[in-house]
Amino acid sequence: MNDRYSRQIILPGFGTAAQENLGQAKVLIVGMGGLGCPVLQYLVGVGVGTIGIMDADRISKSNLHRQLLYDEKDLGQLKVDIAASKAYAQNSLIQVDIYPFEINKENAIQIIGKYDLILDATDNFAAKYLINDVCVWLKKPIVFGAVSGYEGQVTVFNLASKDANPIHYRHLFPVQPAANEIASCEETGVIGVLPGIIGTMQAAEAIKLITGLGSPLYNRMLTYNFLTAHWFEIEMNANVAVPIIDENFINATNYQIDCAMMEADLEDIDIAEIDVSQFLDFKKDSSVFILDVRELHEYPVIDFSHAQIPMSKLKEAIHELPEQPICVICHQGIRSVYAAQLIKLHKQVEAYSLKGGLTAYFNKVSNEQ
Amino acid sequence: MEVQVIFFGSITDITLDNSVVIDGCVDINSLVQTLIERYPALANKKYFVAVNQKMVHENSKLKMGDTVALMPPFSGG
Numbered sequence: 001m002n003d004r005y006s007r008q009i010i011l012p013g014f015g016t017a018a019q020e021n022l023g024q025a026k027v028l029i030v031g032m033g034g035l036g037c038p039v040l041q042y043l044v045g046v047g048v049g050t051i052g053i054m055d056a057d058r059i060s061k062s063n064l065h066r067q068l069l070y071d072e073k074d075l076g077q078l079k080v081d082i083a084a085s086k087a088y089a090q091n092s093l094i095q096v097d098i099y100p101f102e103i104n105k106e107n108a109i110q111i112i113g114k115y116d117l118i119l120d121a122t123d124n125f126a127a128k129y130l131i132n133d134v135c136v137w138l139k140k141p142i143v144f145g146a147v148s149g150y151e152g153q154v155t156v157f158n159l160a161s162k163d164a165n166p167i168h169y170r171h172l173f174p175v176q177p178a179a180n181e182i183a184s185c186e187e188t189g190v191i192g193v194l195p196g197i198i199g200t201m202q203a204a205e206a207i208k209l210i211t212g213l214g215s216p217l218y219n220r221m222l223t224y225n226f227l228t229a230h231w232f233e234i235e236m237n238a239n240v241a242v243p244i245i246d247e248n249f250i251n252a253t254n255y256q257i258d259c260a261m262m263e264a265d266l267e268d269i270d271i272a273e274i275d276v277s278q279f280l281d282f283k284k285d286s287s288v289f290i291l292d293v294r295e296l297h298e299y300p301v302i303d304f305s306h307a308q309i310p311m312s313k314l315k316e317a318i319h320e321l322p323e324q325p326i327c328v329i330c331h332q333g334i335r336s337v338y339a340a341q342l343i344k345l346h347k348q349v350e351a352y353s354l355k356g357g358l359t360a361y362f363n364k365v366s367n368e369q
Numbered sequence: 370m371e372v373q374v375i376f377f378g379s380i381t382d383i384t385l386d387n388s389v390v391i392d393g394c395v396d397i398n399s400l401v402q403t404l405i406e407r408y409p410a411l412a413n414k415k416y417f418v419a420v421n422q423k424m425v426h427e428n429s430k431l432k433m434g435d436t437v438a439l440m441p442p443f444s445g446g
Contacts, residue, residue: 035446123446146443148378153443172424173442177415190445223377223440228387232377234438235423297398297428311412331405335412 004093005047018211019047025210028052028115030103030131032079034066034195035121035145035202041069042203044087044094048210051087052115054099055079066192103127105250108134117209119143119202126255129176132157132169133253136245141209144169145202147190152198155221155236156205167219171239175315176255194226269341273355274327276364282327282352289326293339294358298331302358311335318346325350333357370395370433374404378441383410398428400437416441 002009005019025048029036032055043051057079059070067079074082080098087096099111103122112118112134120131120142128146135142139160146153157168201222208216223232243249274282282288283304290306293314309317311330326343328336333356340351354361375388389407394400397418405412418425419438431437 031446033446121446123444125442125444128444145446147445148441148443149381151378151443172417172440173415175415177442177444195446221440232375232438233422234419234440237424237426239424239426241426298402330412332409332412334409338413 004091008046013213014211018213021211022047022207023049025117026050026052026115027117027119027206027210028054028112029119029121030054030127031121031123032067032069032083033057033063033121033123034147034190034192035123035199036119037067037069037083038196038199039119039121039145039203039206040083040087041090042200043206044091044096046203046207047091048094048206050095050097050115052097052099052111053080053083053087054101054103054111055083056100056102066190066195068192068196103130105130105255109138109247109250112140113138115140117141117143117206119145119206121145121199121202125176128169129253130250130255133245133250136168136170137247137250142168143202143205143209145195145198147195147198149189150191150194150226152194152224152226153221154198154201154205154217154224156209156217159209159216159218162218165238167236167238168242170242170245171236172221174239174241174243175312191226194224197224197226269344271337271340271344271351271353273333273337273353275355276361279327279329279354279361287324288352289322289324291321291326291328291339293328293330293335300358300362311339314339314342318343321347321349323347323349325352327352327354329354329358329361331357332359370431372400372431372433372435372437374400374437374439376439377416378443380411380414380416380439380441383408383414394431396428396430397425397437400431404439414441 008014009019027048029039032053059074059077059079069083069086078100080100084096084098108130118135118140122128135158141159142157144155144157158166160166205217208214219236221234221236292306292308293311295310328339330336333354336353340353343351371390371392373390376384394403416439420435
């Protein structure tokens with residue numbers, strides 16, 4: 001018996017067959033940060049035969065509290081170089097492929113296509129959505145991990161071997177959030193042990209998927225709270241709002257712009273917030289297009305002519321808006337500022353927001369009656 | 370009719386609590402409206418809703434004692 005793996009091979013249900021499956025497996029880890037470090041260490045230890053690691057970053061001092069593969073003497077080195085050398089020192093029987101660059105539309109299909117299982121250990125939505133969509137297109141399972149503050153999420157997506165239409169990330173969040181909607185670790189802070197726990201769970205799920213042991217996190221998402229030590233389980237199910245994801249969809253989706261470049265500047269766009277009396281003038285002025293961005297179920301119903309595109313659909317519909325000044329309204333005047341910024345960013349028209357929203361409007365109108 | 374609402378991730382930055390008890394909401398839409406009135410910044414957040422630990426994608430009736438989770442996307446690593 002292979003001495004290196006003897007302690008796992010003797011486990012009930014494991015055996016040499018599971019070990020052979022691990023040895024033949026090809027796994028890609030995207031992101032070699034807080035999540036990717038423990039994922040790699042455990043997959044190297046357990047004997048996964050081929051492991052791809054992908055990350056463009058170099059090791060910085062602020063990484064060391066949570067990315068425990070790296071030492072002080074590694075500062076400034078490429079993460080994938082150091083990670084690969086530590087992996088070989090740990091287990092010389094395996095092969096590590098290094099990709100010292102970011103995942104993008106040009107390289108994703110080719111690289112993901114080489115592996116059987118993808119571990120999403122990235123720290124941004126552009127990468128998470130791109131990995132998701134390419135894996136859906138290529139029918140590759142994903143072990144997903146992510147952290148936010150003191151909490152972390154872990155699940156398995158796109159288990160095409162179990163389900164012809166498997167659940168994936170867009171069933172949870174069909175549209176990629178803008179950068180300004182969600183902060184990253186750099187802005188919010190993270191305690192090192194949290195991605196350690198979530199990354200270790202990802203490695204555990206990967207081992208189960210490769211060996212067939214036990215039950216994977218199939219259609220279940222776990223959320224761990226470091227502060228309360230609670231695990232919260234949610235049963236995931238299909239969302240009809242999911243787009244059809246194929247090569248055309250991936251080519252047509254701008255992952256980078258959606259997430260990073262353009263919308264990071266969104267909050268810098270000045271929007272004129274108008275009061276109710278100005279709004280009453282706009283109402284009479286047919287050159288101003290009035291747009292309600294409340295969701296379809298929201299009340300009250302309004303009695304003047306206007307268009308309605310719910311905030312959740314605005315990004316997709318933005319180019320259908322007319323080339324004229326647009327006044328956005330919502331319930332309280334908060335979403336409408338964001339909507340007006342989005343319109344001003346994507347269309348060369350003036351955009352206004354009704355301050356206080358329809359709440360202010362109805363207060364004033366009912367007071368005057 | 371009371372339901373418990375629990376918040377995750379960056380949503381707790383807005384609510385400042387991990388959970389609240391809300392009374393008098395018959396369905397998810399009216400619950401979300403009530404929550405937005407209480408926490409206006411919630412209107413601009415992305416999240417999915419789970420009732421009694423099952424994801425729901427459409428409005429549905431709530432019953433006494435249900436637990437409703439608001440789960441935002443996490444992106445850190």
